Amino acid sequence: MPSLPTLAELPVGKSSTIASVRDSGPSVIRLQELGLVPGTQVTMVRRAPLGEPIEIEVRGSRLAMRNHEAVYFTVEAELK
């Protein structure tokens, strides 16, 4: 089975659904508390000029994070 793309790889303007979370470190737990749990729809809003941080939309709020955090979340391969 090919591995799923991570949230960091989501193209700007595309949406997908969180498939799984790979880590349980404090910062990833916090991102889940902010709504990034499996089954949630996420949209990549934009990337900062140098590629990082990224801004995503989840459950009606906008969050910025670095790729370092975003790679802990895999997303479904089909984009919306």
Added chain:
Amino acid sequence: MLYALVGNPNCGKTTIFNALTGLRQKVANYPGVTVEKKVGECISQHGQKMRLIDLPGSYSLNARSPDEAVMRDVLLGRQAGTPRPDRVICVLDASNLERNLYLATQVIELGLPTILALNMMDVAQARGLRVDGAALSRELGVPVVECQASTGTGILPLKLAMSQADLPPSLWKQPSLPDTVTAQLASCRNVLCEIGAIDARSSMLEPLYLINDHDPTHYGIAGEHVQHIRASRERVESLAPGWEQSFIRGRYDAIGKIVTSVVSKVAIQGKTATDRLDALLLHPLFGIVGLGLVLTLLGYMMFTVAEGPMGWIEGVFGSLAEWVKSHMPEGDVRDLITDGVIAGVSGVVVFLPQILILFFFVGIMEDTGYMARVAFIVDRVMSWVGLNGKAFLPILSSHACAVPGIMATRSIDSPKDRLVTILVAPLAACSARIPVYSLLIATLMPSSEVPPLTKSAIFVALYATGLGGAFFFAWLFKGIVMRGASSPMVLEMPAYKLPSWRSILLHLWERAWVFLRRAGSVIVGITILIWAASTYPKTAGASSSENLANSFAGRAGHLIEPIIKPLGYDWKIGIGLIGSFAARELFVGTMGVVYAVESEDDDLSPLRDRLREEKWPVGAPVYTPAVCLSLLVFYVFAMQCMSTLAVTRRETNSWKWPLFQLGYLSLAAYTLAFLAYQVGLRLCA
């Protein structure tokens, strides 16, 4: 009746607090942490006094920062010096209900009677969302008041709800935990009760939130309890791996069910105002240009506009000193009043214009939501030295003055990042360095021989050296001294809104007052001390220059001469270093007294000419290019500012960090000035 006001950051909680309490509020610090404690009062419908405590904005009871730990501890009744609140008002951002309910449901589970204030209804409407407060109240069983704090709508109904004698119990059910976890929490609770870490009456939620605090050492838990808490955490984790994740998911599943019956999408809207603004303000090109414009305006205000009021303040205190001089008999008491007390107080108050301007700007930027965008744009660059985007503005402001810059670090959530930013902030070339740089550059290069462009280039090089030093030490402290997991950058990008002037002005007033009261006392004390050191013992009939040479400061200059000789300095420069220990700009004035040069206003040329003539006893000039270079480097790095140390003391709540700051910067100044002198000697030889 004591109410706690809680809510997510950016949910309009402070606006509601201000609308309820008006000016009847007090600000202090929680003991041991630099988290602000805001308490206010309002009158109930029945004329009874109700007290309100505004808790820091938080996303969860699983604390990730000192702010969030304070909120948790107050709600659990474990914050020393703060009684457990009787009731809670939880403010919700209606446009962002799911995430806001995450905290609200955690708070409801604590069992305190809770009122929900459904705020920002207008923003929700603009997004095409219809939020039904009555339906939310039916689902959760608690009173829900729809508000729009920015216009004052809903404040009266909220007060009515607060005035009710009985609040209904909630219908919310806590998402289930696996039995193994519940059993483990129970045994953890027993252990923590036995060792006295928690009260015997506490619920099962207290151990839950304590073991979920991943950094308990920071947050007011006694050292001997931390081990037990950590051990419990590891046991729970090994018995039920991933239980935290499923607990979070369970909560969001339950919230999702509630939200479907409360929120309906009226229409799929096009782009919101926030989308359109972000397209411009976060544009790869226009965004950076826009930020540049905002910062230029800030710089202009802090450097140029602030000069006016700073001049008036100095003028008023100057005339006051003159008045005292002409109305009191000559003597030590008079000099103590004019050169010690009045000079000291003036040296504190003179910072106010810059502090007020900076915090006015910061207030607008934070209140409108632009600050998060600034952090977003600059984060990548800041990450090169291990800091995140929020450290940008404090470091930038420190170029006007490190005092407001350090005070502005409160917006950095990560304690580690905040500390590193405070430690390196004094390296930014503040405005007090300008007169010192000007004098030394003028001495180094007479204007007739050197084009002004070269002088400007040296100025720019000095600024760059300071900033480079700040980044280097930030990188060093983050990478080596305070190693560990780097704190993540998770930033909420709130919807733009118009600033609430009332909140901004209130905040401005608090900041100014805190600075005057806390930092002021230290600064005035040190100024008096330095005055005494350069006045006593008195030499009868001597000129002011001879008197200074013979004073404690003068003797200290002689005393340190062997230490500073490798840098190329004589004892007279030593007096200048000591005299400017409290504030670096005093170097110019002290050297004026040392060489008995009278100069009018800000004209540096008489003193410059005198410096150029100064010779060692053997006849060689003192102020060679190598010495000027060495002095310049010294003033780039040296921690010659008592006000900064006083503010660091206040903001870190310990003497350890200001002393460390003084130590490392002095060491860096000495070493690098030594190198500069040696290199300068070789180059000029």
